Amino acid sequence: xxxxxKNRLKDQLFKFWGIACTLFALxxxxxxxxxxxxxxxxxxxxxxxxxxxxRKAEKSGIYxxxxxSIWILLLTTIIAFPVGVAAGVYLEEYSKKNRLSxxxxxxxxxxxxxxxIIYGLLGLEVFVRVMGLGASVLAGALTLSLLILPIxxxxxxxxxxxxxxxxxxxxxxxxxxxxxxxxNQILPASGGGILTGVILALSRAVGETAPLIVVGALAYVPxxxxxxxxxxxxLPIQIFNWISRPQHGFIENAxxxxxxxxxxxxxxxxxxxxxxxxxxxxLK
Amino acid sequence: xxxxxxxxxxxxxxxxxxxxxxxxxxxxxxxxxxxFQFFSEVSIVDFLxxxxxxxxxxxxxxxxxxxxxxxxxTSFIAISVALPVGLSISIYLSEYAPKSFRKTIKPxxxxxxxxxxxxxxxxxxxxxxxxxxxFIPGLSGFNSLSAGIVMGIMIxxxxxxxxxxxxxxxxxxxxxxxxxxxATKLQTAFKVVxxxxxxxxxxxxxxxxxxxxxxxxxxxxAAGQQPRLTFDPTVPVETITAYIVQVSLGDVQHGSIxxxxxxxxxxxxxxxxxxxxxxxxxxxxxxxxxxx
Numbered sequence: 001x002x003x004x005x006k007n008r009l010k011d012q013l014f015k016f017w018g019i020a021c022t023l024f025a026l027x028x029x030x031x032x033x034x035x036x037x038x039x040x041x042x043x044x045x046x047x048x049x050x051x052x053x054x055r056k057a058e059k060s061g062i063y064x065x066x067x068x069s070i071w072i073l074l075l076t077t078i079i080a081f082p083v084g085v086a087a088g089v090y091l092e093e094y095s096k097k098n099r100l101s102x103x104x105x106x107x108x109x110x111x112x113x114x115x116x117i118i119y120g121l122l123g124l125e126v127f128v129r130v131m132g133l134g135a136s137v138l139a140g141a142l143t144l145s146l147l148i149l150p151i152x153x154x155x156x157x158x159x160x161x162x163x164x165x166x167x168x169x170x171x172x173x174x175x176x177x178x179x180x181x182x183x184n185q186i187l188p189a190s191g192g193g194i195l196t197g198v199i200l201a202l203s204r205a206v207g208e209t210a211p212l213i214v215v216g217a218l219a220y221v222p223x224x225x226x227x228x229x230x231x232x233x234x235l236p237i238q239i240f241n242w243i244s245r246p247q248h249g250f251i252e253n254a255x256x257x258x259x260x261x262x263x264x265x266x267x268x269x270x271x272x273x274x275x276x277x278x279x280x281x282x283l284k
Numbered sequence: 285x286x287x288x289x290x291x292x293x294x295x296x297x298x299x300x301x302x303x304x305x306x307x308x309x310x311x312x313x314x315x316x317x318x319x320f321q322f323f324s325e326v327s328i329v330d331f332l333x334x335x336x337x338x339x340x341x342x343x344x345x346x347x348x349x350x351x352x353x354x355x356x357x358t359s360f361i362a363i364s365v366a367l368p369v370g371l372s373i374s375i376y377l378s379e380y381a382p383k384s385f386r387k388t389i390k391p392x393x394x395x396x397x398x399x400x401x402x403x404x405x406x407x408x409x410x411x412x413x414x415x416x417x418x419f420i421p422g423l424s425g426f427n428s429l430s431a432g433i434v435m436g437i438m439i440x441x442x443x444x445x446x447x448x449x450x451x452x453x454x455x456x457x458x459x460x461x462x463x464x465x466x467a468t469k470l471q472t473a474f475k476v477v478x479x480x481x482x483x484x485x486x487x488x489x490x491x492x493x494x495x496x497x498x499x500x501x502x503x504x505x506a507a508g509q510q511p512r513l514t515f516d517p518t519v520p521v522e523t524i525t526a527y528i529v530q531v532s533l534g535d536v537q538h539g540s541i542x543x544x545x546x547x548x549x550x551x552x553x554x555x556x557x558x559x560x561x562x563x564x565x566x567x568x569x570x571x572x573x574x575x576x
Contacts, residue, residue, distance in 0.1 A: 011468040021369045022389060024441050029396055032407055039410075066322055083317055086300035094294055096302070108304050113491065113561035114554070115498025117525050118311060119351025120532070121550045129538065144383040146307050153304070177286060179293045200398075207400025210500035210525065214532045214546075236402040236501075243406050251410060258403050269398050273391065 033262065037127055040255025050254060053238070057249025062257050065238035067224035068137065068217070069206060070233055070262075075141030076205050077147065081198055084149050088156025088194075094180055112150040119147045121215025127217055135216030138228040144208060145217050148201040155197020159190035162283060194278020196272045203268035207261065209236035235261045287300070300415045315554055318547030325541055330546065337511040337522075339545045346545065349510035350551055353427065353523035355553075359496035360430025361517060362439060366492055369436075370443030372522075377444070378451035391446065397441040405505030408434035413506065426508030426520040435502050439492045450484020450571075451477055452503050469476065483571035487564045494560040498526035498553060524553045 030241040048241035051061020123143030133139040163186050171181040187194075212234055221233045235257060242254035323331070334347025356397040375394070377386045412430040416424045423430075444460045454477050479484065502522075508520025509530050522530070528546045536542045 007468045007471065010468040014470045014473075015376070015380050018372050018380055021372040022376060022381075022393075024369065025393055025396065025437070026389070027372065028437055029392070032399070032403075035407070035411055037405070040566045083300045083303060086297045087304060090297035104301055104304065106562070107308050109565045110558065110561045111304060113494050114311065114556060115500070115525065115557055117498065117500045117528055118315075118550055118554055118557075121528070122307070122311050122314050125318070126310060126533075149304065149307070153301075161511060177290055179290050188399075198398060207398075207402070209402045210504075210529060213316055216385060216532070219335070219533075236400055239402050239406065240315075240501065240505065243409060243426060254406060258406060261400060262403065265398055265400060268394075269395065274550075282452075 036255050036258050036262070040252060040257075040259050043252050044259060048253075049260070052222060053233075057242075057247060057253055060242075060250075060253055062222045062235065062238055064224045064262065065233045065235045066260070068232035069234045070227050071137045071232060072141050072144060072201060073206060074213075075137060075201060076144045077198075079141060080145035080148050080152055083145070084152025084198070084201075085151070085156050085194060088153045089160060089182060091153070092160040093186070094156045094218045096188070108150050110274070112154065115252035116147055116208055117210040117214060119143055119212030122146065122212060123215045133229065135218070136229045137225050137229055139211070139256075140212050140215050140217055140232060141228075143211050147208065147211060148205050149238075150244065151201040151204065152198055155201070156190075156194050159193025159197065159229045159279075160186060162193060163189045164283075173193060189283070190280065192275050196279065197275040199268055199272040201277070203265050203272070206234075206268070207236055207265055209234075209237055209240055212237060213240075235264075282284075288555055290324050301570075304395025313552065315547055315551040320542050320553045322541070322544035322548040323571050326548075330573075335513045335525075337540055338449030342535075344541075346548075348511045348549065350373035351522060351524045351527055351549060352552070353498055353513050353515065354503075354507065354511065355525070356368040357517065357521060358432045358435060358492060358499075358507055358523055361428060362499075363489075363493060364434035365433055366439045366443050366496075367489065370440045370492075371447060373440070373444040374451055374568075375478070378448050379469055379477060392449070393441045393444055396438065397445075399438075401499060401501040402505070404434050404438050405431075405502045408502055413455045420518060420541035423518045424508070424520055426506060426510075427518050428503075428507050428521050429517040431503045431505075431507035432517065434506065435496055435499055437500070438502070438507045439495055442495060443488050447481070447485045450481040450488070453484070454480045482547065483567050487568050487571070489554075490564040490567070494557045494564075495559075498525065498557050500529060504529045524549045558573045 002029050023245060028060060048061050049066065054060045071142060090180055091101070095104070104276050120143060121198070123139060125144050128135060128138040168178055171185045176184065188219065194219070201263055215232050217237055218231055218233050225232045239257045239261065240252050241251040242257065292434045316535060331346055331348055333343050333349070335349055336345035338345045339348045348467060351435050375387060382387070410436055413423065413425060413427065416430055428494065458476055459472055462476045486534070503523045504526040507523060507526060508518040509522050511518070511522040511527065527549055528572065531546050
């Protein structure tokens with residue numbers, strides 16, 4: 001065999017190896033979801049969603065955890081959305097190239113890489129102890145807001161950056177002020193991109209477990225929260241709790257609750273992708 | 285009037301941006317204050333050299349090494365899985381795959397990263413461990429092997445996606461010059477494209493390591509809660525993050541030494557990830573200058 005055929009052979013071999021690796025990851029994805037589906041689908045009925053948690057696996061439902069997750073989602077949106085977008089707009093439209101902007105940039109990049117459990121420690125000390133909120137939905141939502149803030153800021157910056165400068169110039173030429181330009185032109189034009197980023201950030205918040213455990217969210221809550229200062233549980237914590245019990249019934253419950261959690265996550269991701277595609281077409 | 289309004293709006297937007305600085309300041313001061321009080325009771329030498337971590341027992345030892353070895357062991361296993369697979373995927377997608385294939389596969393792979401980690405934990409404990417036990421009879425129900433492997437699967441998309449972006453950004457001319465000299469795709473990929481994109485690839489690997497070190501739920505569920513100084517992947521271990529979860533689930537009094545241990549563990553974790561993230565930030569900055 002001469003060196004040319006050898007090289008061609010190696011080339012082909014690597015190609016197959018690459019396909020194998022890609023398929024390996026995708027097949028695992030299918031196996032994951034399929035396996036969990038088989039374990040849990042029979043357990044899902046209306047009662048599973050509307051029942052309160054119980055010591056008996058077959059009587060347990062996810063109602064309180066699901067309500068907790070919805071509360072967390074709403075509060076986190078209310079807190080993180082305006083702050084994140086405002087910060088992103090500031091960095092892209094106002095910030096001049098100086099020490100402060102350099103510091104902000106490295107800081108945000110670093111925050112995005114801080115492990116989520118560290119945010120839990122911050123929330124435990126600041127929101128739960130110092131501000132006296134206790135292990136409440138509000139303390140949990142504030143903690144998760146800090147966690148997803150960097151994601152929203154980065155997404156907002158990307159979306160604002162993608163708005164063509166001709167739109168800006170046209171607005172200024174008509175005599176609009178900076179803020180009028182941002183509010184009337186740039187934000188509407190970048191809205192789809194911002195929305196995509198926010199939804200992806202929120203879908204991450206829905207699946208977060210560790211920071212909420214540290215903040216003190218409970219595994220067993222007899223009632224759904226009725227106000228922001230109530231105690232709470234969320235779906236991932238309920239799942240974690242069921243996984244750590246030895247009886248088989250709880251494993252089935254965990255699989256069923258995972259199906260619901262994955263459904264929420266995937267639907268949110270799907271909506272985000274939909275908005276991104278629509279927005280990218282509009283920009284062109 | 286309009287000027288005042290513009291001024292106020294700018295300042296309120298600025299204050300939102302400054303919140304991010306406050307978060308970092310908050311994290312560092314919270315960890316530092318609690319850890320400082322911890323180190324006023326436990327000597328820092330013991331913390332760094334004692335080979336036992338038993339703050340919740342009567343015979344208390346405060347050596348971080350067992351938690352650190354657990355963290356490094358699970359992360360090492362995860363990277364050993366994610367690095368070859370993730371890198372191969374990225375090279376295949378960027379150099380070999382048809383454009384349409386690449387466009388459909390990338391979002392699907394990123395779906396792997398959007399699955400909540402508690403779900404991966406379930407998978408490691410309920411599926412992967414029993415599966416591996418068929419081949420490794422001595423494998424304990426909780427072990428770092430299956431936790432590490434599943435964590436590796438979770439971070440494959442981090443490596444494949446970011447590396448693929450870096451490979452894709454390499455100018456076409458460089459590839460064409462190489463093909464023109466008669467090189468195969470494989471030779472071009474490894475001798476031209478990968479070296480040209482090396483900084484981007486290194487960034488993706490560093491971020492993946494940082495992610496693995498900070499990952500919590502998979503290891504808390506599947507790796508166990510027994511801090512021990514070992515590199516044996518078949519026995520239960522405990523990571524820094526899993527310890528913080530373990531203490532948080534129990535009823536620990538605020539202000540007690542047990543309460544402070546989670547901050548001492550937390551600051552150790554933070555130092556590691558902070559160094560890795562800062563390093564990746566500077567490499568990325570340098571890389572950007574190279575191409576623009």
